[in-house]
Amino acid sequence: xxxxxxxxxxxxxxxxxxxxxxxxxxxxxxxxxxxxxxxxxxxxxxxxxxxxxxxxxxxxxxxxxxxxxxxxxxxxxxxxxxxxxxxxxxxxxxxxxxxxxxxxxxxxxxxxxxxxxxxxxxxxxxxxxxxxxxxxxxxxxxxxxxxxxxxxxxxxxxxxxxxxxxxxxxxxxxxxxxxxxxxxxxxxxxxxxxxxxxxxxxxxxxxxxxxxxxxxxxxxxxxxxxxxxxxxxxxxxxxxxxxxxxxxxxxxxxxxxxxxxxxxxxxxxxxxxxxxxxxxxxxxxxxxxxxxxxxxxxxxxxxxxxxxxxxxxxxxxxxxxxxxxxxxxx
Amino acid sequence: xxxxxxxxxxxxxxxxxxxxxxxxxxxxxxxxxxxxxxxxxxxxxxxxxxxxxxxxxxxxxxxxxxxxxxxxxxxxxxxxxxxxxxxxxxxxxxxxxxxxxxxxxxxxxxxxxxxxxxxxxxxxxxxxxxxxxxxxxx
Ligand SMILES: Nc1nc2c(ncn2[C@@H]2O[C@H](COP(=O)(O)OP(=O)(O)OP(=O)(O)O)[C@@H](O)[C@H]2O)c(=O)[nH]1
Ligand SMILES: [Mg+2]
Numbered sequence: 384x385x386x387x388x389x390x391x392x393x394x395x396x397x398x399x400x401x402x403x404x405x406x407x408x409x410x411x412x413x414x415x416x417x418x419x420x421x422x423x424x425x426x427x428x429x430x431x432x433x434x435x436x437x438x439x440x441x442x443x444x445x446x447x448x449x450x451x452x453x454x455x456x457x458x459x460x461x462x463x464x465x466x467x468x469x470x471x472x473x474x475x476x477x478x479x480x481x482x483x484x485x486x487x488x489x490x491x492x493x494x495x496x497x498x499x500x501x502x503x504x505x506x507x508x509x510x511x512x513x514x515x516x517x518x519x520x521x522x523x524x525x526x527x528x529x530x531x532x533x534x535x536x537x538x539x540x541x542x543x544x545x546x547x548x549x550x551x552x553x554x555x556x557x558x559x560x561x562x563x564x565x566x567x568x569x570x571x572x573x574x575x576x577x578x579x580x581x582x583x584x585x586x587x588x589x590x591x592x593x594x595x596x597x598x599x600x601x602x603x604x605x606x607x608x609x610x611x612x613x614x615x616x617x618x619x620x621x622x623x624x625x626x627x628x629x630x631x632x633x634x635x636x637x638x639x640x641x642x643x644x645x646x647x648x649x650x651x652x653x654x655x656x657x658x659x660x661x662x663x664x665x666x667x668x669x670x671x672x673x674x675x676x677x678x679x680x681x682x683x684x685x686x687x688x689x690x691x692x693x694x695x696x697x698x699x700x701x702x703x704x705x706x707x708x709x710x711x712x713x
Numbered sequence: 714x715x716x717x718x719x720x721x722x723x724x725x726x727x728x729x730x731x732x733x734x735x736x737x738x739x740x741x742x743x744x745x746x747x748x749x750x751x752x753x754x755x756x757x758x759x760x761x762x763x764x765x766x767x768x769x770x771x772x773x774x775x776x777x778x779x780x781x782x783x784x785x786x787x788x789x790x791x792x793x794x795x796x797x798x799x800x801x802x803x804x805x806x807x808x809x810x811x812x813x814x815x816x817x818x819x820x821x822x823x824x825x826x827x828x829x830x831x832x833x834x835x836x837x838x839x840x841x842x843x844x845x846x847x848x849x850x851x
Contacts, residue, residue, distance in 0.1 A: 394795060397767040401847065405715045468716055469741035475762060476751035482758040489765055493716070493746045 384409065388417075390454045390515045393488055399511055400490055404504045414507045422513035425639055428538030430526040430563075432554040435546040436570040438477035439622040441521045445487055446480065447628050453518035454486045458509065460502055460524045463493040470494075474523060488517070501533040503666060506659060509537060526560045535563040536658040539651075540638045542566045542631075545584060547576035553583045561587060564615055566634050572619040572626060585617045613641055675709035676702060717745045717841055720768040722759045723752050724787060725777040732805060733774035739830040740772075740837065756783065760790035763799055769841040770821075775805040781814060788819035800840050804828070 384402065385395045402410035429437045438459065445455045459474035472491035481487045490508070497503045501524055512520045524534045526543070535541055543564035545555040548571070555561050561584065569581040616634050620627035642648035684698035721737045723730055730752055737747045748766045750759070763771050773787060784803055791799055800821040807815070812823045821840060824833050 394764050397765050401767045405847070463716075463746070464741065467742050467744045469744045470716075470746045471737050471741050471749055472746060473749045473751075475748065479751065479758070482755075482761060489762075491748050491766060495716075 388413075388511060388515050390456070390486070390488060390517050393485070396488065396511070396515050397490070400508050403507045403511060404492065404502070406504070411507065414510050417514040418510050420514070424513040424517055424520050425635065426509055426513065426520045426522065426537065426539050427635060428534035428541040429521055429523045429544060430532075430534050430541065430560060431544030431546075431568075431570075432549060432558055432560075433525055434549060435544040435554070436622050437523050437525075437544050438474040440544055440568065440570055440620065441523060442478040442481055443622045443625055443628055444521070444632065445478075445519075447625075447632060448519055449481075449484060449486055452486070454516060455488075455519045455521070456512040456515070456517040457487070457489045457521045457523065458505065458512070459489070459491045460494055460505060460522065461491065462525060463495050465496060468495070488512075488515075497533075501537065503662075506537055526555075526558055532560070532563045533662075536655050536662070539642065540565045540635055542568055542635075544568045544570050545580060546571040547574050547580040553580055553587065555584065556587050561615075565613070565638050566631070567615055567617045568620050568627075568631060569617060570620050570622050573621040573624050577619055581617050581619055588615055588617065612645055613638065613647065671710050672703075672706050675706045677705045680705065715844065717770070717837065717844060718748065718766060718768045719745050719770050719772055719837065720748045720750065720759070720763050720766060721772045721774065722750045722754045722762065723774050724754050724756060724759060724783045725775055725779050726753060727775075727777040728752060729776055730774070732776070733772075736772060736774065736804065736830070736833065739834060743834040743838070745837070756786040756790040759787050760794050760796065763791060763796055764794050768799065769843045770800045770802060770837055772802045772804070772837075775803060775807070778806070780805070780807050781811055784815055784820055785818035792819075798843060800842075802833070802837065804833070 384398060387395045388399055390396065399410060403414060429441055431437050441457055445457065448455050457478065461470055461472045461474065463470040470493035472493060474491055475489060478489055481489065492502050494502050505522065509520055509522065522534060522538060526532065541563050543555050543560045545553055545567065546569065561567060567584055569577050569584065571577055618627055618631055618634060620631055642651065681702060684693060684702065687693035688695050688698055719740055721733055723733050737749050740747045748762065748768065750762050759771065773784060775783060780803065788801055791797060801819065802822050802824065803815065803820050804824040806826060807823050815823055822836060
């Protein structure tokens, strides 16, 4: 594989991303080295429930940023089917207008069963895109439920996208997404109910998220609040008409500037590093479990638990003891 | 083994993507990751997406009758980007007598209307050399 990693060499870049995704040892060694050189890229998470307009918004943002010549990368993550492992990745449909611009690189990936809606390799792919010299790296993830907040571990700025007409409630509140928002966008502002949606979101913010309850998700970076000096703005945007985009880009810049001038930037990096280490630790442990699981014993426990002559917790304890025994020598 | 990544695109101007969506779903159900790009794709757009997405194969659905001009141009656009090793499959309304011409112009296989989805899935699974190559070289 070529050593080149630059947005100007998209074919090589695409192959590096594939190598990272499949866990190729050489690619992962390269990512480790690249990670040690901090990049000036702004990594922006765009999340929100299905259909809120995330892909359309990214396309509109990218077009605006391209006017200032910034190279832009987009990673769009869609869920894999838990049954077949297959996926349909359709976000490019909305990014059609970006085609033919060599300064835009779009990559779709499937979550491959990773919790939090993010593929396990996403963080390493982002590192590669940063090293390739993109000024902006957008990561689109579907935030459908309370667990889909892994994006907060990765992005410097998290934009949560809501839209009117997705249901009776404000879906971002229902899904517990506003807790991770640095910027709230009410997209489809060209629709009449957008104002009301924005008011409901603003009200929920003012209540300190009480509408969704505050469960201190320890491994997650907490939402910023007034105490720390960042007020989460609620911005009305129409991605299809291009309205409110300048204000959104300005909010992105301000958020970044605020992170850099306050202690919060460093605190956030620490929280993210800790969450990322935990995620990888659990992934490594899971691999050990897979590798050393006593399959015969598992079958016996399955029988026992199915017949309710044993409890699944006992089974897990016994199987884990065996795994730990097996990995002890190394 | 990692899932196959397949680009499904609709070149040309006709506005019907039902067939393309049916194929996309069948491939997904067979465990593949399908990048679906939607309607009205130019050969350049298709080749660019194939490049960025680093796919194992490109599937083209075409109903407009322009297959003899458009499909070879997709193959050319891929080759121009150094992607001549990506197999290109085509489906839609393509008369039997055009198939030899298309194959001579780099189309790997043409699936006529009514081809069982299973046949298409099986064919793609067995005609995607890039995955095997990528894994052996890593
Ligand atoms: N009226 C209006 N429609 C919009 C706007 N932005 C997006 N849409 C429409 O909303 C629908 C969904 O847009 P997408 O960009 O695909 O939404 P998404 O959030 O990326 O969807 P998923 O990736 O499926 O979760 C499409 O039909 C868009 O055309 C907007 O500003 N106004
Ligand atoms: Mg999308």
